[in-house]
Amino acid sequence: MLIERYGVLESGVRDVFKEYLRAEKAGFRRFKPLSRSIRLHDDALYCVADVDGCEKAVCVVKTPDKAPKVFREESPIRFGEYIVYMVDFNVENLRKLVAEKPELGPRSLRGYPRLGLGVRMLFTLPPLIDALKELDVLSDFQLSAGREFSLREVVDAKPGLYPEWLGHTGLDAERLYNTIAMECFKGGLEAYGTEIDHLIITRQTARALTRILTHGEGSAEEGLEDLESSMNYNRRIIDEASATGFVKGITVDASDLIRYEFMDPDRWPREAVRRRFMEEFDGEAEQVLDTVKPGHTYKIGSYELVFTEEEVMRIALKYRLCLLKVKELYEYFRSKVGEDFTYELSLDETPELTEPKELFYCLSECSRMGMPVDLVAPNVGFFKREDYPGRLDELEERVRVLSAIAERFDAVLDFHSGSDKRAEVYRAVSRACGGRLKLKMSTIYQLKYFETLAEFPEGSEERRLFEEIWDYTLDYVKRRASEGDEVAKRQLEEVLKRMGKPGFVKKPDDDFFRYYSFIVVNAKKPSGERIFKERLYRLASKKEVRERYRRKVFEVTKMVAEALGLLGSRSGYLASRSARNR
CATH class of the missing domain: 3.20.20.70 (Aldolase class I)
Structure with a gap:
């Protein structure tokens, strides 16, 4: 994508920097901008780059005054008409940047x-x-x-x-x-x-x-x-x-x-409601009745709402x-x-x-x-x-x-x-x-990850981890059922019946698992060590797991956003903000 104002190609940013650094002998062995991070805002180009194994936040401008203060605290690198600032990409520097440039x-x-x-x-x-x-x-x-x-x-x-x-x-x-x-x-x-x-x-x-x-x-x-x-x-x-x-x-x-009892005329007759309303709202009572006026017809599109005084008082209480x-x-x-x-x-x-x-x-x-x-x-x-x-x-x-x-x-x-x-x-x-x-x-996004693990072949590390968290969740549901959780009781009975039948396979869409597997991420041993979290996060970084999960995340997000009519909503928001600021 061409960043027209600067005449710099996103795909070419890395080569531009490498050429400059090589010419100037700046001493960097590696400079790799993350292309997905590149953005243009207020006459400055921002990105995150791997510089000799360290993540740096990068700001490219034509004049120093366009660079936020957190960048100007560091010595710039110049090439041609551009000025390049780099700072460590960490929370404190990002917090300073956002304080000055909230839109980032x-x-x-x-x-x-x-x-x-x-x-x-x-x-x-x-x-x-x-x-x-x-x-x-x-x-x-x-x-x-x-x-x-x-x-x-x-x-x-x-x-x-x-x-x-x-x-x-x-x-x-x-x-x-x-x-x-x-x-x-x-x-x-x-x-x-x-x-x-x-x-x-x-x-x-x-x-x-x-x-x-x-x-x-x-x-x-x-x-x-x-x-x-x-x-x-x-x-x-x-x-x-x-x-x-x-x-x-x-x-x-x-x-x-919410106090539902005030809607019951047997427990709270009209006069009792009036007295209680006056007691609780005291000097505000008149304001409340003026804000939602009894007897007034509120026209809302093709609908009409009319409140009695008693209704207002009951709802207010x-x-x-x-x-x-x-x-x-x-x-x-x-x-x-x-x-x-x-x-x-x-x-x-x-x-x-x-x-x-x-x-x-x-x-x-x-x-x-x-x-x-x-x-x-x-x-x-x-x-x-x-x-x-x-x-x-x-x-x-x-x-x-x-x-x-x-x-x-x-x-x-x-x-x-x-x-x-x-x-x-x-x-x-x-x-x-x-x-x-x-x-x-x-x-849904957590369940899609568990679904991803479950799809790997029997005996694989991914499938074994899924089966471990399935078993842990089942034990948790047994405890919940013994404590009186009716949903857990019902779902436990259902899965135990199926487990006794030939050909039973542990699945991520088993009802008890869908309802209660949230518990596994922070599950701990008596020592406080987490049982699954490290492995869940580590496997998510494996290329095949990451790509399978990425597709599932995209598919479910697309289906929901498309059905809700939200495709294009981000551009719509940005356009409305831009128009408001003009």
């Missing part, structure tokens, strides 16, 4: 249509980045706080101190977000976002969270109340993540704090505690990263579908409380690792109403548990949203 790092993507991709294993990043570039798709990178990544002291602790599922990727915020930023720069990905996914606020915190708060010195009995323990755990996650300088958004899930605690984390995150970040409200992990009136109220109340929503995740009937089981016409109509409500508040719907749906489901929700949507998926 993660961005707050607000309500732009895109994917949200979980990187449970860091070697997934290069093939994902290449797929996003080739398909021209905009995306965030993230993991769920607590479940997928956690505090460093948690993921590195010996087994038994914390629940096995807590931080099951073995990643803490520093490793996760630093690696995302480094790999995206190295891969030349021009626009991407990052977020802390699912900061979960709960009233039923396990003893583990109190231990986290007291650095292993306390117990649940002598610690803080569960709700405050949960809040403090999330604050510590925010501290570690924001300290990287590479986090641009949060998703907050306080579904556990239902979500009061939930939104108050969300606000606390919103303000805490803002105090760490400033004003430029993306905020998502998660309502998907609830026992019931999200009602249009309740979504309208929550978005309205968030705006009134000073935390306008960029993205909102309602419960539309999606389940993790399962295809959508219902009628698509009903799904499409449900989503169309919710999307119209979100659009009224300049928000976009985000679909969680987005993996493992057929293309028709993705097309249905995209039509319903008019293409204005985000969809998150994480598990």
Whole structure:
């Protein structure tokens, strides 16, 4: 590809440098630019190069003032009309570069249509980045706080101190977000976002969270109340993540704090609801009723919503505690990263579908409380690792109403548990949203890697490792079943029946494995040594494994992005930003 402004061919950059270095006898034995890293930004060419076995960040400019400060601290190399600066390619130098040139790092993507991709294993990043570039798709990178990544002291602790599922990727915020930023720069990905996914606020915190708060010195009995323990755990996650300088958004899930009892007229008659509403909202009661006006007809596209006063009060009480605690984390995150970040409200992990009136109220109340929503995740009937089981016409109509409500508040719907749906489901929700949507998926890329290992011949190192993690997962499911996990019980019974039949073969699509194999990445021996992680990462670097996995990553990303209508979304975002800045 010709970089016209400089008259330099990407494929020829290496030869240009080699010619200069040879002529000047600069002493470099090796100079190999990584072609996928080359990008042009603000009259400067950037890339990553192997210089005598060391990775260097390279900046090529015509005038010194176009080079960021981190490069100008080093002595330049000149050839012809060009000036070449090189610094070590490391996190600290990248952080300095992004502080001066934010467009070279993660961005707050607000309500732009895109994917949200979980990187449970860091070697997934290069093939994902290449797929996003080739398909021209905009995306965030993230993991769920607590479940997928956690505090460093948690993921590195010996087994038994914390629940096995807590931080099951073995990643803490520093490793996760630093690696995302480094790999995206190295891969030349021009626009991407990052977020802390699912900061979960709960009233039923396990003893583990109190231990986290007291650095292993306390117990649940002598610690803080569960709700405050949960809040403090999330604050510590925010501290570690924001300290990287590479986090641009949060998703907050306080579904556990929703008080469903206020919707029951038998438990809460009308007058009792009114008294409680006035008590809890006090001086804000009039503002709430003025924000969502009883008796007013809200026209939203072809839909109409009319609230009674009692409905407003019941819904307000239902979500009061939930939104108050969300606000606390919103303000805490803002105090760490400033004003430029993306905020998502998660309502998907609830026992019931999200009602249009309740979504309208929550978005309205968030705006009134000073935390306008960029993205909102309602419960539309999606389940993790399962295809959508219902009628698509009903799904499409449900989503169309919710999307119209979100659009009224300049928000976009985000679909969680987005993996493992057929293309028709993705097309249905995209039509319903008019293409204005985000969809998150994480598990699928881990399962595709396990699938890659399973495809190798019997007796190969790859196949043997797959069978080991299959066996470990089965043992884990047996423990979960014995502890009362109904899903584990059902799936265990099913696989045990099949194991007793002739010709049984261990497969990556066995239901119990698809649901519970997440546990293997950070599985540990009693000494704290990880059982599988080193081998999982090492095998991923083998050429044949890497190429097979790369194809699978590309195929699943293409199918989802194409069905959602997101091909070309990255160019669309960049064009809109360019137009806004003109």
